[in-house]
Amino acid sequence: MITHQPTRELLMSTWNIVKLELARTDEFPSGSASRSYLIRIPLNDRGLIDEAARAADPGRSTVRRFWPNERDQSGYILKSGNGWVFSYAIGENDDENLFHLENHPILQGEYVTVTESDGERLPYRVASISPI
Template structure:
């Protein structure tokens, strides 16, 4: 059985950010199964419970919804006019504490984020 969780992703180390950055992060609220994958069946039954927020110190926050794609998940802008308006995506991968995920921004920029915290609720 999956568990709804609040997941905090922090920017991992890179050439531009050799120490990473806790101020560049995503908060994701999603149901995770026992292997750490987002549970699509549960999410489809309770889509209003799932959400994502991106915060950067130099830009306004982005908030939205999680939508399944063929290879993973899109983070769709809450203020989007159409269903194809998204601000980031991740591949379908296990989300466990300390693991890393690649997030692709709409402009094609790919950044690595570390799973800093998972809090079940």
Template sequence: MIRLELASSWEFPRGSAGRSYLIRVPLTEDGAIDTAALESQPARATVRRHWPNQADMVGHLERTPVGYAIRYEMNGNSGADGHGDHLLFQFGADAIRVGEQIFLTEPDGRQLRFRIASLQ
């Protein structure tokens, strides 16, 4: 499991551990996303977005040609186009390391920087 926490930003100069993503995804022994395992059992790759004073958003992680996307189930369905909101981000083929930072595109289009807080 990968835990991402909001990194420093204009609104949160010290970041915010309360604004986080928990990503359950298979990792290789060296800490990279195991794309073969992800593709063979996609339902096991789940995501939970936690924001204070908001209901958690739950979705599934999917590999795309440009990185990874989270498909959210919205109000019991998956949106007018058959899919929920997308959040695109890139993890390279290299190991994911605690302390590294990545940018996520939120469902509203904002790009936010997150820190990899833990790996399990």
């Protein structure tokens, strides 16, 4: 008797540089490419963050925030509870939460919602994804 065991789907991951640009808001009806983030993160074939690859080299998962008239900020992408945050300093006061990124793929042309440290939620469009 031959029995079949379910096969586990093998998902490959790749480290990527992802550019997020501010999408359309009331203040910026056409969005704003000058208000952006560059993130370095491992993504699997489905565009989801590869948590195991990130945990194996957490210092490699970085974020850089560019915003006119403000100093650029550099930090890390951290796991927080069930989700992810951009963190620029020790503690949670400056953390920016990433809405549903635990199960929402990062794909070019899609959107990511960032809740800034002051509580404002802003939409960002995935402008580019470049494997490194």
